[in-house]
Amino acid sequence: xxxxxxxxxxxxxxxVTTQPTTEATPPPVVPERGAPPPPTGVLGLLVxxxxxxxxxxAVVAALxxxxxxxxxxxxxxxxxxxxxxxxxxxxxxxxxxxxxxxxPLILCGLAVVIPLRxxxxxxxAQGQLMAGAIAAAATAHAVREAxxxxxxxxxxxxxxxxxAMWASIAGALKATRGVHEVISTIMLNSIAAGxxxxxxxxxxxxxxxxxxxxxxxxxASRFVPLGVVPIGLPIALVLALAxxxxxxxxxxxxxxxxxxxxxxxxxxAGIKLSGMIVLAMAIAGGLxxxxxxxxxxxxxxxxxxxxxAGSLGFDGITIALLARSSPLGTIPAALLVGALRAGSxxxxxxxxxxxxxxxxxxxxxxxxxxxxxxxxxxFRRHTAKSSALATSWGS
Amino acid sequence: xxxxxxxxxxxxxxxxxxxxxxxxxxxxxxVATSMFKGAWFFAVPLVLGALTGxxxxxxxxxxxxxxxxxxxxxxxxxFSAAASGSLVVGxxxxxxxxxxMGAFLALTTVKGLMDQIIAGxxxxxxxxxLTSFFYRPGKVLSSNMPQWDIPLLSQIxxxxxxxxxxxxxxxxxxxxxxxxxFALFRTRWGLRTRSIGEYPSAADTAGIDVIRMRLVNVTxxxxxxxxxxxxxxxxxxxxxxxxxxxxxxxxxxxxxxFGGWRPLRVFAAALFFGFTNALxxxxxxxxxIPQQFITLLPYLLTLVVLAVAAGRVRAPGAVGQPFxxxxxS
Numbered sequence: 119x120x121x122x123x124x125x126x127x128x129x130x131x132x133x134v135t136t137q138p139t140t141e142a143t144p145p146p147v148v149p150e151r152g153a154p155p156p157p158t159g160v161l162g163l164l165v166x167x168x169x170x171x172x173x174x175x176a177v178v179a180a181l182x183x184x185x186x187x188x189x190x191x192x193x194x195x196x197x198x199x200x201x202x203x204x205x206x207x208x209x210x211x212x213x214x215x216x217x218x219x220x221x222p223l224i225l226c227g228l229a230v231v232i233p234l235r236x237x238x239x240x241x242x243a244q245g246q247l248m249a250g251a252i253a254a255a256a257t258a259h260a261v262r263e264a265x266x267x268x269x270x271x272x273x274x275x276x277x278x279x280x281x282a283m284w285a286s287i288a289g290a291l292k293a294t295r296g297v298h299e300v301i302s303t304i305m306l307n308s309i310a311a312g313x314x315x316x317x318x319x320x321x322x323x324x325x326x327x328x329x330x331x332x333x334x335x336x337x338a339s340r341f342v343p344l345g346v347v348p349i350g351l352p353i354a355l356v357l358a359l360a361x362x363x364x365x366x367x368x369x370x371x372x373x374x375x376x377x378x379x380x381x382x383x384x385x386x387a388g389i390k391l392s393g394m395i396v397l398a399m400a401i402a403g404g405l406x407x408x409x410x411x412x413x414x415x416x417x418x419x420x421x422x423x424x425x426x427a428g429s430l431g432f433d434g435i436t437i438a439l440l441a442r443s444s445p446l447g448t449i450p451a452a453l454l455v456g457a458l459r460a461g462s463x464x465x466x467x468x469x470x471x472x473x474x475x476x477x478x479x480x481x482x483x484x485x486x487x488x489x490x491x492x493x494x495x496x497f498r499r500h501t502a503k504s505s506a507l508a509t510s511w512g513s
Numbered sequence: 514x515x516x517x518x519x520x521x522x523x524x525x526x527x528x529x530x531x532x533x534x535x536x537x538x539x540x541x542x543x544v545a546t547s548m549f550k551g552a553w554f555f556a557v558p559l560v561l562g563a564l565t566g567x568x569x570x571x572x573x574x575x576x577x578x579x580x581x582x583x584x585x586x587x588x589x590x591x592f593s594a595a596a597s598g599s600l601v602v603g604x605x606x607x608x609x610x611x612x613x614m615g616a617f618l619a620l621t622t623v624k625g626l627m628d629q630i631i632a633g634x635x636x637x638x639x640x641x642x643l644t645s646f647f648y649r650p651g652k653v654l655s656s657n658m659p660q661w662d663i664p665l666l667s668q669i670x671x672x673x674x675x676x677x678x679x680x681x682x683x684x685x686x687x688x689x690x691x692x693x694x695f696a697l698f699r700t701r702w703g704l705r706t707r708s709i710g711e712y713p714s715a716a717d718t719a720g721i722d723v724i725r726m727r728l729v730n731v732t733x734x735x736x737x738x739x740x741x742x743x744x745x746x747x748x749x750x751x752x753x754x755x756x757x758x759x760x761x762x763x764x765x766x767x768x769x770x771f772g773g774w775r776p777l778r779v780f781a782a783a784l785f786f787g788f789t790n791a792l793x794x795x796x797x798x799x800x801x802i803p804q805q806f807i808t809l810l811p812y813l814l815t816l817v818v819l820a821v822a823a824g825r826v827r828a829p830g831a832v833g834q835p836f837x838x839x840x841x842s
Contacts, residue, residue: 187646239630297819300577300630304763305812312809320803432638439631474646481642488635490625 169442176440176486177454184479193469205464206457214346215460218417219430220452221350222247223459225409226434227441227448228361229285229402233299234443235365236398237378242288242303243406244431245310246281250407252314253280254414255332255422256322258339266338273339274411281407282400284310289399293392299399307431318422332422341416350412355449357405362445374398406431429477433459436484455480538671548795549675552787554749555811557683558583558758559783561741562765564693565615567776568734570769571697572727573710573831574622577633579738580762581640582614586742588644591753595652603654604682604743611739612732614640619731623724626835637762645755658682658748682744689737694776706730710829713836723836738762760812767815773826782818789814 185195205212226243233240254273261272288306291297317323318330341349365371376384377394385391413426433455440454441447458480462473517524538545562579569576576582589610594603618636621627658680667677676687697703705726708716713723741761746753768786772779793807 239634241634291816291820295820296823297816300634301763301766301819302816304760305767305815308760308812309809309816312805312812316803316805319805432641435634435638472646474642474648477642478646479642481639484635485639488627488631489621490627 169444173440173442173447173451173487176483179486180479180483183482184475187475187478188471191471193471198465198469198471201468202461202465203457206461210346212460212464214343214348216453216456217346217351218343218348219456219459220449221348221354221412221416222409222430223433223437223452223456224354224358224448225405225412226431227437227452228358228445229406229409229431230434230438231441231443231445231448232361232365232374232402232405233398234438235378236374236394237381238289238292238299238395238398240285240288240303240399240402241300241435242285242306242431243402243409243434244427244429245303245307246285246403246406247410247413247431248307248310248314248427249284249403250277250281250410251414251426252317252322252332252410252422253277253407254411255335256317258335258414259322259333262333262336266336266340269336269339270341270415273335273415274408277407277411277414278404279407281410282404285403285406286396286400289396292399293395314422315424318424322422324421327421327423330424331419335415335420339415340420341412343416348416350416353408353412357408358445358449361405365445370397406434428459433480436480439484439488535671544795546671546674548788548791549671551791551794552784553675553683554787555790556780556783556787557686558741558744558749558761559765559768559786560686560690560780561682561737561744562762563769563772563779563783564689564737564776565611565734565741566766566769567693567697567774567779568706568737569615569618569731570774570832571710571829572706572730573713573829573834573836574619574727574731575629575633575833576618576731576734577630577766578614578618578636578640578762579633579765580758580760581633581637582611582618582735582738583742583745583762584637584640584644584756584758585614586610586739587746587757588648588742588753590739590743591654591746592649592652594654594747598655600654600656600658600747603747604740607743607747608736608739611735611737611742613735614738615735616728616732618735619728622835623727623731626837629833629835641756644753648753648755652753654747654751657751680744680748682740682748685740686744689740690776690780697776707829709836710831713831713834717836717838724838727836741765764811764815767819770826770828771818771822773822774829786811786814 181199185199188195188198206216207213226247229243229246230240254277257276258269258273261269264272284306285303288297288299288302291302292299315330318332322332324331324333343349365374373384373389373394376387376389377391381391409430410427413430414420414422417426437448437451437455440451458476462476465471465475466473534545534549562583565579565582566576586607590603590607593606594600597603614636618632621632622629660678660680661684663673663677663679663684667673669677677684679687695703697706705716705721708719709721709723709726717723742758745757745761764786768779768782772782790807790811793802793810796802797804797807
């Protein structure tokens with residue numbers, strides 16, 4: 119539910135007097151006729167925690183709709199979900215797969231969350247991840263003689279830089295020319311895909327590989343999982359914490375937040391909008407780029423090849439919206455998405471349901487979590503204003 | 514005459530371009546014809562997609578979901594045509610799918626006050642999920658789309674070859690452009706549409722039902738994206754593939770901005786895109802450019818065009834802002 123909150127005047131004169139029903143949040147005036155008093159007890163708790171409850175309800179509802187689809191394919195939904203989640207969480211292979219998926223998913227989720235806080239919608243995590251992965255592949259091959267640790271670090275730094283650079287193109291276009299970031303990031307996704315297709319067929323192609331792929335990461339630089347936990351996971355978790363801290367406790371986070379809430383006020387307060395836009399996009403791109411290099415260094419076949427990015431970048435959007443643009447919220451959201459993704463091929467193997475069911479489930483989840491309807495249905499007039507996911511600025 | 518005086522640059526450049534095209538045609542008939550045919554072929558879905566955008570954004574609703582609308586329509590059109598064995602059914606179902614997706618956008622953003630950008634992106638992701646889950650390979654159309662030669666008009670050199678020896682949906686696109694342009698700038702509906710996109714609270718004061726009109730316009734506007742989808746899966750090729758729109762919905766958005774939210778200029782902008790694309794593929798035979806660079810040219814061009822056009826064109830005043838009666842802006 120987006121209300122025109124970046125109009126400074128509209129916010130206060132409209133809210134108290136004329137706004138019809140639904141928002142019964144801040145004004146300390148007598149509630150309108152018919153508006154119930156703030157609830158207490160269990161309902162009060164639910165109302166206060168609705169940023170957690172709404173996504174949960176959305177997930178459950180999406181799984182229910184998915185059950186109907188699975189039923190329509192002639193498979194018992196309970197059996198299908200049991201198969202899927204048992205594999206993803208209760209087998210060693212499956213759990214490792216879930217964790218491996220979680221790493222890029224958390225990072226891509228963060229890459230969407232940070233710009234959302236600034237009021238930008240980064241749907242280019244996909245291209246930024248690919249740019250990071252190919253940069254990692256190129257540099258790792260260039261310094262392949264060095265010790266493994268050095269190769270890994272150089273590759274990760276290169277990935278971060280490449281992703282950051284790729285995203286800041288969109289940021290710079292937005293800041294200087296007002297090009298809408300949704301269009302520019304989508305175009306940059308396609309451009310990255312085209313350029314990389316050229317690279318893995320030409321300059322970076324490994325001649326010994328039967329299909330277009332980059333050179334493999336040197337043995338010594340590959341990430342070895344600790345048991346079922348890939349090395350990337352602690353990195354991603356720490357970064358999620360760091361981003362949460364950055365947004366809540368630092369000046370930079372305050373500036374981001376201020377721009378996102380009211381960019382006119384932010385500009386009036388002396389925050390440089392254009393610099394901040396580019397910076398926010400660069401940080402986001404860096405995170406997605408890191409995800410790309412971790413995929414390259416940590417996942418078999420340790421090369422850049424077609425499909426390495428899957429739909430990780432787009433899943434990042436779902437994760438960010440499921441997490442209600444909270445950095446820490448990306449962790450459980452990524453766990454769920456990762457489990458679905460990791461279990462999908464096993465599901466296909468055991469029940470014959472196409473793995474695309476996961477795309478469908480995620481799309482329905484995204485739809486339900488972003489529609490303001492759920493919150494309205496459950497909470498009626500107690501719907502929090504923050505049920506608005508984010509407001510991006512118009513073009 | 515009055516019009517010519519006011520639009521000297523536009524009229525002049527049209528004449529210059531036509532002359533250039535005909536000189537090219539005279540020099541090398543085959544290459545010229547095939548290049549312009551290729552340009553229009555590439556431009557058809559972009560024109561149609563951009564018309565959906567024109568109708569929506571002129572009424573004040575940003576539509577980032579054109580891509581998804583087109584994809585679902587392409588899917589619905591192809592599979593209903595394959596199942597029913599009738600091309601007409603396919604086209605109609607495609608258009609209907611575009612309208613349904615438009616209605617969804619309208620309900621969520623105009624009624625539900627959901628952020629328009631987020632709603633559009635959600636439409637795109639849902640469209641991808643929906644079409645890839647229900648996709649079944651191996652279906653074929655019972656017959657190919659007919660190619661019509663329009664009597665008389667198809668005899669015009671060059672122009673006849675390019676525009677009037679054509680399939681039905683391309684013809685629909687060609688006709689839609691002047692119709693929408695006329696409707697937008699010469700009818701009561703058009704004046705009202707532009708007013709609710711420009712200054713909804715003033716329109717509201719004047720007695721126009723802003724909410725209702727936005728709902729209707731965004732919904733009906735989906736017909737063009739629907740046709741674009743049907744063009745992709747039935748006329749341009751005879752088959753549906755996952756993700757076959759390949760960013761065309763976003764190219765259409767860029768063209769919409771490049772064309773300054775005016776159907777005739779949008780048409781010119783789409784032809785420009787198409788021609789650049791045709792030129793690049795033509796050049797590929799002459800200079801040694803990797804195939805991938807040709808493929809990504811339209812996307813690159815979009816970024817350049819947007820960077821140049823931004824600031825030169827003015828978007829409808831209230832585009833992207835939800836309208837709540839009594840909360841004047």
